[in-house]
Amino acid sequence: MFVFIVNTKAGKGRAERVWTRVEEYLKDNKIKYQVLKTVSKEEIMQLRSILENARGKVRCVIAIGGDGTSHSVINELAGTDVPFSIIPTGSGNDFARAHGISRDCIKQINHIVNSDHEKMDVLTMGEKSCLTVIGLGFDGLVAKVTNEIKIKKWLGSAAYIYSVLKVLNYFKPANVVLTIDGEEMKIDNVWLIAIANHPYYGGGMKICPNASSKDGLLDICVVHSLSKWKLLSIFPLVFSGKHLGKKGVNEYRGKTIQVSSEKPLMIHGDGEMIGETPVTISVKEQALNVIS
DSSP states (O other), X not given: OEEEEEETTGGGGHHHHHHHHHHHHHHHTTOOEEEEEESSHHHHTTHHHHHHHHTTOOOEEEEEEOHHHHHHHHHHSTTOOOOXXXXXXXXXXXXXXXXXXXXXXXXXXXXHHTOOOEEEEEEEETTEEESSEEEEEHHHHHHHHXXXXXXXXXXXXXXXXXXXXXXXXXXXXXXXXEEETTXXXXXXXXXXXXXXXXXXXXXXXXXXXXXXXXSSOEEEEEEESOOHHHHHHHGGGGGTTTTTTSTTEEEXXXXXXEEEESSOOEEEETTEEXXXXXXXXXXXXXXEEEOO
């Protein structure tokens, strides 16, 4: 049996339209399925009871939504070996972008039904698991503002760019202590720290171009010691990954990352608000079964 989590708010109603087509495919091919339609993170928590009642008969849990839906689903799959997949219909779709997942829903469901799963790493922060990127500081505040935009679903990645420009007006860089696998460094005037398991966030921004969910490592991008206007001039380069190597942009790699700061910095994971500094973030190797 396949279980579908349909975020009915995703993609300006596209998720509902996609589900109609997917359900027709399932019925035509006599494939057993169960669907949970949701409008909130809390409703996705019902997935746990569905898995318990299915008693090991679930072949895959498939999210029809975006990165936020995926984030909620994989946290409910924690501790199980049930594979995860997605048919992307969200505003960012960065997990799908990193894995080359088709937006053609029939092509993707046919692929899921006829493919084996593989293992991938996940980011962990306390009890939380994340798929793509955990962002701190400017990043975290931008994610918060983006999620509060009432017409976010209509703006797509433009919502993120709007939030960047808005937050730029009042965010103040902070001094931080960054510790990577036990090696401590003090960095002043930090705008953001992005800790990545996949290259993309924010709807196609290639913040850590070399990040991979299969290498047992996390890629870290630190942006610091830049004026507001210099940061703004570098910003367009992030979409191609060409910001790396620029003055004030440092890249690191590691397994366990600790961040403390002189003032609490907001943190997002997969675009969802998940806490504040101080924090410890680690890679959990081959922790999730996926069909991509």
